[in-house]
Amino acid sequence: MKTTAVPLPTFRVERSTRTSWLGLVLAIAGVALLISLPWWGGEDDLRLVVEICYTLALAQLWNLLAGFAGLVSVGQQAFVGLGGYALFALTIIAKVPPIPAVALAGIVAAVLAVPTALIVFRLRGAYFAIGTWVMAELFSEIMGQLPDLGAGTGMSLPVAISRAVGATVYERETVLYYMGLVLGIGTVVLVFAWLRSRQGLALTAIRDSEIAAGSIGVNSARTKFAVYLLAALITGMVGALIYLENLRISPDAAFDVIDWTADIIFIVVIGGIGSIEGPFVGALVFFALRYFLADYGAWYMILLGAVAVIIMLLAPRGLWGLLSDRYDIHFFPVRRRVRLE
Amino acid sequence: MAPLLSLEHVSKNFGALKVIDDLSLSLGEGEALGVLGPNGAGKTTLFNLITGDLEVGAGTITFAGHDVTSLPAYARCRLGIGRTYQIPHPFANMTVFENVLAGAAFGAARREAESYRRCVELLQITNLLPKANQRAGTLTLLERKRLELARGLATNPKVLLLDEIAGGLTDTECQLLIETIRAVHGAGVSIIWIEHIVHALIAVVARLFVINFGQKLAEGEPRAVMDSPEVQEVYMGIEAE
Numbered sequence: 001m002k003t004t005a006v007p008l009p010t011f012r013v014e015r016s017t018r019t020s021w022l023g024l025v026l027a028i029a030g031v032a033l034l035i036s037l038p039w040w041g042g043e044d045d046l047r048l049v050v051e052i053c054y055t056l057a058l059a060q061l062w063n064l065l066a067g068f069a070g071l072v073s074v075g076q077q078a079f080v081g082l083g084g085y086a087l088f089a090l091t092i093i094a095k096v097p098p099i100p101a102v103a104l105a106g107i108v109a110a111v112l113a114v115p116t117a118l119i120v121f122r123l124r125g126a127y128f129a130i131g132t133w134v135m136a137e138l139f140s141e142i143m144g145q146l147p148d149l150g151a152g153t154g155m156s157l158p159v160a161i162s163r164a165v166g167a168t169v170y171e172r173e174t175v176l177y178y179m180g181l182v183l184g185i186g187t188v189v190l191v192f193a194w195l196r197s198r199q200g201l202a203l204t205a206i207r208d209s210e211i212a213a214g215s216i217g218v219n220s221a222r223t224k225f226a227v228y229l230l231a232a233l234i235t236g237m238v239g240a241l242i243y244l245e246n247l248r249i250s251p252d253a254a255f256d257v258i259d260w261t262a263d264i265i266f267i268v269v270i271g272g273i274g275s276i277e278g279p280f281v282g283a284l285v286f287f288a289l290r291y292f293l294a295d296y297g298a299w300y301m302i303l304l305g306a307v308a309v310i311i312m313l314l315a316p317r318g319l320w321g322l323l324s325d326r327y328d329i330h331f332f333p334v335r336r337r338v339r340l341e
Numbered sequence: 342m343a344p345l346l347s348l349e350h351v352s353k354n355f356g357a358l359k360v361i362d363d364l365s366l367s368l369g370e371g372e373a374l375g376v377l378g379p380n381g382a383g384k385t386t387l388f389n390l391i392t393g394d395l396e397v398g399a400g401t402i403t404f405a406g407h408d409v410t411s412l413p414a415y416a417r418c419r420l421g422i423g424r425t426y427q428i429p430h431p432f433a434n435m436t437v438f439e440n441v442l443a444g445a446a447f448g449a450a451r452r453e454a455e456s457y458r459r460c461v462e463l464l465q466i467t468n469l470l471p472k473a474n475q476r477a478g479t480l481t482l483l484e485r486k487r488l489e490l491a492r493g494l495a496t497n498p499k500v501l502l503l504d505e506i507a508g509g510l511t512d513t514e515c516q517l518l519i520e521t522i523r524a525v526h527g528a529g530v531s532i533i534w535i536e537h538i539v540h541a542l543i544a545v546v547a548r549l550f551v552i553n554f555g556q557k558l559a560e561g562e563p564r565a566v567m568d569s570p571e572v573q574e575v576y577m578g579i580e581a582e
Contacts, residue, residue: 008465013438013457198446198453205432205443212430214414215392215423216496217448221413274434338438338461338473 010341015196016333023331034181038174046177050245052287053184054238058260059267059279060191061231066265067274068195068203069227070210072125075132076261078116078139079109079232081254083239085143088249091161093148098165102179102240109236110229112139117228121221133257140255154250162247176245183241187234192276194230195334199223204334207274266304270311272318276332281320343406345370345531346391346422346500351400353383353390353555360386362555363400368500373532375546375563377539379575383555384535385427388502391533392424393417405499418448423498427505427535429485433478437469440477440488441495448496460495466521467491483509490521500531507541519544539567551575 037045058076065071086105090096096104120131144152166172194200202223205213213220239260243249253259263286271282289307293300315322324330347367353360360383368374378384389395391402393414401410409417432440441463445456464470467487472480477488486506493501503522507515515538522545526532536542542549542563549566551558553575559566566572 008458008462009470011457011461013454201439201443201446201453204435204439205447208432208434209430211394211414212426212432212492213443215394215418215426215430216444216492217415217418217450218443219413219415335436336439336442337436338470340470 012339012341014337014339015335017330017337019329020331020333026331031185038177043169043173046173047245048287050177050180050241052283053180054242055264055267055286056279056283057184057187057234057238058264059271059283060187060276061234062261062264063268063273063276063279064191064194064203064227065231067268067278068200068207069224070207071224071228072129073120073132073231074129074257074261074265075120075134075136076231076235076264077255077257077259078132078136079113079235080239080242080260081136081143081251082109082112082139083236084243084249084254085149086236087240087243088149088155088157092158098161098244099175099179102237102244105240106233106235106237109239110233113229113232116232117225121225121228136255136257140251143254144251150250152251154248154253157244157247157249162244165244176241179241179244183234183238188276190230190234192332192334194227195276195332199226200334203227266308268318270308270318272320272322272324274317275320275324276334277324277330278318278320281323282318285319344368344403345372345405346533347403348391349401349403351390351402352398353386353395354398360555361390364552364555364557366550366557368531368533371526371529371531372548373526373534373546375542375549376533376535376552377537377542377549377572377576378552378558382552384552385504386555387552388424388504388533388535391417391502392422415447418496418498419450421497421499422502423448423493423496423500424502425486425489425493425504425506429482429489431477431480431485431488433476435477436474437477437480437488438464438473441491444492444495445497448498451497456495463491463494466494466524468517483514494525494530498530500533501525503532503534503536505535505537507536507538515541 083105086108090101123131202218206220267282272278344367441460549563
């Protein structure tokens with residue numbers, strides 16, 4: 001179209017920022033440190049890092065769902081539980097070795113997410129949230145009806161299966177540690193890559209205006225469905241890992257809304273919804289509060305709630321939102337900048 | 342030759358209110374059509390029915406040989422129906438550049454890197470290049486309207502639906518907008534333009550379509566339509582010039 005007499009300026013499109021290079025260096029150093037942990041850390045350190053890893057993974061996935069796709073699910077415990085139960089079924093009944101069973105458990109969760117999505121995607125907003133919760137309860141009830149998987153009281157993982165992970169306690173803890181690390185870091189990398197891609201462009205467009213996204217050719221139903229399945233896949237793997245480490249599963253624990261969804265929502269909301277950095281900040285605050293306040297029982301929960309309310313009122317986009325607005329820092333740059341030359 | 346876009350006996354009710362009432366309209370390939378009508382006549386609803394933002398209550402819509410009546414909005418966009426919104430809907434937390442890029446990536450189904458050039462060109466045409474890296478939410482209303490145009494054009498439409506894009510412009514700005522729309526039309530894009538600023542409309546379109554209460558009031562050559570007694574009655578003697 002010859003609309004301007006002015007020639008087009010030369011330009012390039014940049015995707016990294018100065019802080020993102022710093023972030024990359026910090027990330028590599030951090031990962032190297034974590035990889036070396038089994039040589040210098042204790043068993044408790046390993047377990048704590050695994051817990052942080054899967055919590056961060058769950059937080060990143062919930063943020064992708066709620067912060068980007070607008071899918072405010074309070075039923076992600078469905079996929080933690082299904083992943084855990086799939087691990088038990090695969091290893092005990094189908095005799096699959098435990099490590100591949102963790103990956104397969106994710107696939108089982110993703111497959112079961114298809115009919116779940118067909119039901120809950122008919123609902124919007126608060127109704128969607130309630131629908132996801134109801135589906136999680138439904139799966140919990142179904143698992144409680146299966147005698148081969150311990151019915152309502154749950155069951156323990158046979159010793160032979162946990163031996164298959166590693167012959168000694170140290171070996172087992174080390175293997176579980178690296179699996180947790182791969183899941184945690186892998187999820188962050190995957191979410192980052194997803195948001196930088198075409199899918200991410202579509203998701204951010206939907207987040208900002210679903211109606212305008214449709215008018216420029218974005219298939220929002222398919223984009224959301226893809227995110228929902230991705231979240232179920234990884235959440236299922238996380239669930240399998242959690243119960244491979246726990247060695248005992250029951251419907252009440254595996255489908256617990258507080259542990260697997262409410263705490264995660266807390267982390268994302270106080271850290272900053274709609275950014276990759278937010279869940280990191282939120283997880284840091286969450287684990288720090290727990291470390292300092294765990295002995296205070298009910299007061300800990302009350303304080304946790306108070307912190308959430310205060311941050312929601314004073315900083316609706318979370319702690320990271322405050323920081324990135326003020327200093328324009330982005331460790332995970334998903335934006336594109338045009339530089340005119 | 343079959344028209345590019347045709348609406349046959351299209352109706353739309355909001356509850357008991359008939360917003361569009363048995364309306365038929367057709368647009369030829371490469372044609373520019375102006376749509377006039379008082380507030381609440383159903384002009385924007387007409388656009389929403391064409392783009393698929395709303396479903397028709399009755400009737401059929403055909404575009405470029407496809408029956409698009411029950412297609413969702415994104416599919417109609419990919420077939421070549423582009424639009425701007427009267428109340429701009431920018432992707433507020435994306436940059437201005439990314440807003441346009443999203444249009445090119447999904448509406449025109451181009452690879453991201455291939456569409457960079459086109460996006461920069463569209464930002465230059467719409468005079469938004471200096472703001473390319475700003476969040477779209479920081480733009481003023483007039484800039485948001487220009488962004489609507491750039492983003493709509495990025496989808497590479499066969500027909501572009503412009504919904505009151507000239508409102509609030511100064512005379513100079515309005516003249517520049519007319520030039521831009523003429524150039525878009527000159528490049529082969531068909532246009533349907535809703536506008537209250539009749540002289541701007543007439544500078545671009547060869548045919549006017551006037552609606553009132555969701556029905557066709559008049560249609561034809563702009564001056565003849567503006568002079569017709571039905572339109573004179575509704576518009577109370579506003580001159581074409």
